[in-house]
Amino acid sequence: MSELVTGDAVVLDVKVAQLPVRVVSAFIDIFVQMIVLYAGIFVVALSLSQFDEALAAALSIAYGVLALVGYPVIFEMSTRGRSLGKMAMGLRVVSEDGGPERLRQAIIRALSAVVEIYMFMGAPAVISSLVSAKGKRLGDIFAGTMVISERGPKLPPPPVMPPQLASWAQTLQLSGLTTDQANLARQFLNRAQQLSPHTRDQMLYQISTDVLASIAPPPPPGTPPQFMLAAVLAERHRRALEQMRPAYPPTPFPAPSPGWAPAPPTVPEPPESPRDTSGFATPG
Numbered sequence: 032m033s034e035l036v037t038g039d040a041v042v043l044d045v046k047v048a049q050l051p052v053r054v055v056s057a058f059i060d061i062f063v064q065m066i067v068l069y070a071g072i073f074v075v076a077l078s079l080s081q082f083d084e085a086l087a088a089a090l091s092i093a094y095g096v097l098a099l100v101g102y103p104v105i106f107e108m109s110t111r112g113r114s115l116g117k118m119a120m121g122l123r124v125v126s127e128d129g130g131p132e133r134l135r136q137a138i139i140r141a142l143s144a145v146v147e148i149y150m151f152m153g154a155p156a157v158i159s160s161l162v163s164a165k166g167k168r169l170g171d172i173f174a175g176t177m178v179i180s181e182r183g184p185k186l187p188p189p190p191v192m193p194p195q196l197a198s199w200a201q202t203l204q205l206s207g208l209t210t211d212q213a214n215l216a217r218q219f220l221n222r223a224q225q226l227s228p229h230t231r232d233q234m235l236y237q238i239s240t241d242v243l244a245s246i247a248p249p250p251p252p253g254t255p256p257q258f259m260l261a262a263v264l265a266e267r268h269r270r271a272l273e274q275m276r277p278a279y280p281p282t283p284f285p286a287p288s289p290g291w292a293p294a295p296p297t298v299p300e301p302p303e304s305p306r307d308t309s310g311f312a313t314p315g
Contacts, residue, residue: 047166048122048178050157057148057156059116060103068098099149100141107137121182127175129274136174143170190220192265193258199250200266207245213267216242216260223257 048056071094075087106114112124112132124132124140147155147169156168165177192200216238223231239256242263243249250259 046180048120048180050160050166052120052122052180053160053166053178054157056114056116056120056122057153059119060114061148063115064098064102067102068095071095071098099145100138103141103144104134104137107132107140108134117178121180122178123181124171124176124178127177129271132176136176139174140170140176143168143173188221189217189264189268190261192269193262196250196254196258196262199248200262202248203263203266204247205263205267205270207247208242208263208267209245212238212242212245213264217264220257220260220264 072091075090075094103114107124110118113122117123124137126132126136144156147153147159156170159168159172160166163172167177171177219234219238223235226234235256239260242260246263250262
């Protein structure tokens with residue numbers, strides 16, 4: 032697991048893709064690209080052989096660029112960061128802040144791959160992935176992206192937000208809460224009923240004290256520790272989902288045609304109040 036801090040100072044727990052898995056994914060993509068590349072060049076050269084050779088060469092080069100650069104860009108943009116090789120190996124490209132990969136980032140990664148993978152046989156990509164703490168190749172460093180694995184061990188589901196702590200949780204500063212602290216608190220809440228009362232109370236005190244020292248502001252006075260942990264984890268999960276959700280621009284309403292005016296709203300008449308025979312008057 033690796034910690035990933037979003038723009039909202041939310042720490043996400045992600046599993047960075049390991050180098051062997053990325054190598055297999057890259058081989059699948061390269062194999063598909065080579066088939067598309069050579070098949071396209073052969074068809075273009077065969078169909079334009081009776082015409083201008085310069086035109087055939089220019090179209091072959093353009094098709095080569097489309098196969099090497101357009102393939103990863105089109106696939107990663109249409110599948111939210113996955114190519115055919117990444118689909119097969121359960122990988123995905125995301126931004127450093129945890130959001131989806133952007134078009135600019137996909138283009139930078141594809142152009143960098145032409146140099147570090149095709150021109151230098153992948154040596155710069157392997158060396159960079161071994162040196163980087165998050166397994167980034169040069170294209171990821173330049174584009175501000177990283178490759179994560181979606182086939183990691185599943186964590187217990189996040190707890191439900193206590194209604195009385197929802198407004199307090201929205202004001203929390205969670206940048207100091209680490210992934211290990213959040214995972215430990217989540218596992219404890221899911222297994223608390225299986226523990227003995229003495230062990231449960233002791234662990235609750237230790238975990239809640241550790242979490243409380245990493246967040247701000249403190250919860251309202253008298254808040255039970257288990258409610259505080261549930262609110263922190265639920266809010267952390269909500270912010271992570273908000274960060275991962277793509278932002279769509281608002282759809283503008285069409286301008287009204289000239290001479291058009293909305294009909295005045297009709298106000299319905301209030302219904303007759305039922306006669307109350309109990310002698311209790313409803314406060315007005």
